[in-house]
Amino acid sequence: MNLPNLKAAKIRSNKEVVYKESPLVSNDQFLGKKYFLRTYGCQMNEHDSEQIEAILEHLGMTSCEELEGADVIVLNTCAIRENAHDKVFGYLGRIKHLKKENPSVIVCIGGCMSQEENVANELKQRHPYVNIVFGTHNIHELGNMLLEAKAGKQDIEVYSEEGDVYEHVTYKRASHITAWVNIIYGCDKFCTYCIVPYTRGKERSRKLEEIVKEVEKLKEEGYQEVTLLGQNVNAYGHDLPESVAFSDLLEAVAQTNIPRIRFVTSHPWNFTDKMIDVIAHYDNIMPYIHLPLQSGSDRILKLMGRRYTKEEYITLFKKMKEQIPRVAITTDIIVGFPGETDADFKNTLDVVDTCQFDGAYTFIFSPREGTPAAKMKDETPLVEKEERLQILNQKINAYSKESNEKCVGKTLPVLILGTSEKDANKVYGYTDTMKLVNVEATKDTIGKIIPVTITAAKSFSLDGKLAEEVKI
Numbered sequence: 050m051n052l053p054n055l056k057a058a059k060i061r062s063n064k065e066v067v068y069k070e071s072p073l074v075s076n077d078q079f080l081g082k083k084y085f086l087r088t089y090g091c092q093m094n095e096h097d098s099e100q101i102e103a104i105l106e107h108l109g110m111t112s113c114e115e116l117e118g119a120d121v122i123v124l125n126t127c128a129i130r131e132n133a134h135d136k137v138f139g140y141l142g143r144i145k146h147l148k149k150e151n152p153s154v155i156v157c158i159g160g161c162m163s164q165e166e167n168v169a170n171e172l173k174q175r176h177p178y179v180n181i182v183f184g185t186h187n188i189h190e191l192g193n194m195l196l197e198a199k200a201g202k203q204d205i206e207v208y209s210e211e212g213d214v215y216e217h218v219t220y221k222r223a224s225h226i227t228a229w230v231n232i233i234y235g236c237d238k239f240c241t242y243c244i245v246p247y248t249r250g251k252e253r254s255r256k257l258e259e260i261v262k263e264v265e266k267l268k269e270e271g272y273q274e275v276t277l278l279g280q281n282v283n284a285y286g287h288d289l290p291e292s293v294a295f296s297d298l299l300e301a302v303a304q305t306n307i308p309r310i311r312f313v314t315s316h317p318w319n320f321t322d323k324m325i326d327v328i329a330h331y332d333n334i335m336p337y338i339h340l341p342l343q344s345g346s347d348r349i350l351k352l353m354g355r356r357y358t359k360e361e362y363i364t365l366f367k368k369m370k371e372q373i374p375r376v377a378i379t380t381d382i383i384v385g386f387p388g389e390t391d392a393d394f395k396n397t398l399d400v401v402d403t404c405q406f407d408g409a410y411t412f413i414f415s416p417r418e419g420t421p422a423a424k425m426k427d428e429t430p431l432v433e434k435e436e437r438l439q440i441l442n443q444k445i446n447a448y449s450k451e452s453n454e455k456c457v458g459k460t461l462p463v464l465i466l467g468t469s470e471k472d473a474n475k476v477y478g479y480t481d482t483m484k485l486v487n488v489e490a491t492k493d494t495i496g497k498i499i500p501v502t503i504t505a506a507k508s509f510s511l512d513g514k515l516a517e518e519v520k521i
């Protein structure tokens with residue numbers, strides 16, 4: 050067995066990435082059985098769950114909503130902050146109980162937590178009823194692992210420290226309107242607070258032609274939107290032999306003429322002018338960029354290993370706003386990084402005032418074992434960090450509402466995704482600028498991009514009604 054080792058995971062070898070196929074396992078032993086799958090993490094984690102579902106359904110299983118009715122339980126975990134851990138371990142308590150009543154249930158833990166050394170140890174010692182632990186690099190092996198577990202094999206743990214790239218993966222996509230497309234796996238940035246470079250391994254890009262083929266196929270199947278996925282999409286291509294840049298990939302994907310293209314996440318460090326040009330040039334690349342700031346203090350940015358200064362971030366932000374018509378920009382911010390003073394925090398608030406983001410995800414720093422920041426001296430009490438978060442959130446929400454209010458009266462293109470959760474007589478969708486809109490329109494608009502006149506703005510959503518044509 051090969052337990053994950055954070056020190057080993059940090060080493061980036063120059064082993065060449067191998068491009069492999071990922072065939073589904075067929076077998077009738079699970080025919081008619083039920084699976085319960087829970088997903089905890091980011092978009093990439095959710096997309097991995099779409100692969101897990103395809104594997105399970107190919108074995109003849111169907112999903113169930115309740116843990117209690119399941120023959121196979123899969124938790125696809127996230128390790129980004131401590132509360133993600135707590136949620137999973139809390140849930141395991143329920144599963145333990147279930148397993149006592151019905152020992153034939155097969156329990157599988159996948160995702161980023163299972164790539165962590167301390168978690169793998171804790172699972173082994175304190176949760177021995179877990180049958181299968183699989184890492185983020187070997188999801189494709191889940192089918193075979195399940196067959197082994199069924200045959201009575203105990204303790205199935207398969208990790209891999211270095212990832213290859215799997216092509217022609219089958220997914221059971223959650224939507225028939227929007228789809229995720231992986232373009233680059235892993236992360237080599239090693240921001241000092243972040244666990245992802247350890248849990249997801251080194252940066253590996255998929256080949257441009259394979260990505261374009263996948264998008265073309267999705268377009269033929271009627272998909273309206275693709276989101277290109279990577280922990281750092283603008284690092285795309287640097288590891289490929291035929292030097293291609295993310296801007297080249299974006300252009301190639303735009304030329305498939307799929308109606309909408311999005312991408313997450315962009316790192317401010319290598320966001321090139323060419324990328325801005327391409328986004329501005331193609332109508333089917335949506336004017337929306339998620340550009341994590343993390344902190345507005347140069348001192349903290351340096352400690353975080355972010356590779357840009359406050360001024361550089363603001364300069365890039367302004368360039369985007371000037372050159373990409375109507376672009377919406379959202380961000381991520383961490384408060385309470387070790388050593389963050391009031392003055393540092395004030396710098397973050399300054400950037401928020403300058404940029405007036407359309408929205409932001411904000412977090413209190415959470416020490417992750419094995420990362421450099423977890424060892425840094427941190428004297429700020431939690432209550433103070435919570436106060437900072439509250440002050441920040443108030444500001445963020447006010448700007449978000451302001452940017453939503455600017456939409457009122459305009460008629461914007463909205464891709465309708467489904468029936469509104471709050472009101473069954475309405476549908477909901479997203480503007481090109483990624484704003485959620487609840488729309489007075491019939492259900493036959495689902496799956497279409499329609500013009501919507503915005504009638505009201507809230508902090509986190511808009512209301513609108515069907516219109517004749519887009520008027521911005």
Ligand code: SAH
Pocket residue numbers: 129130242243244245279280281314315316341343381382383412413414415416417
């Ligand atoms: N690859 C993306 C997203 C990474 S995780 C990027 O580089 O932006 C999403 C967000 O979680 C990060 O942007 C960061 O704001 C937050 N985050 C990551 N590690 C964290 C930690 N240890 N504590 C608190 N927030 C964290």
Ligand code: SF4
Pocket residue numbers: 236237238239240243244245246280281316
């Ligand atoms: Fe984490 Fe930084 Fe990589 Fe984003 S770029 S995944 S924050 S290490």
Ligand code: F3S
Pocket residue numbers: 089090091092093094126127128129160161244245248249
């Ligand atoms: Fe979580 Fe892993 Fe994503 S740690 S945020 S699921 S890359």
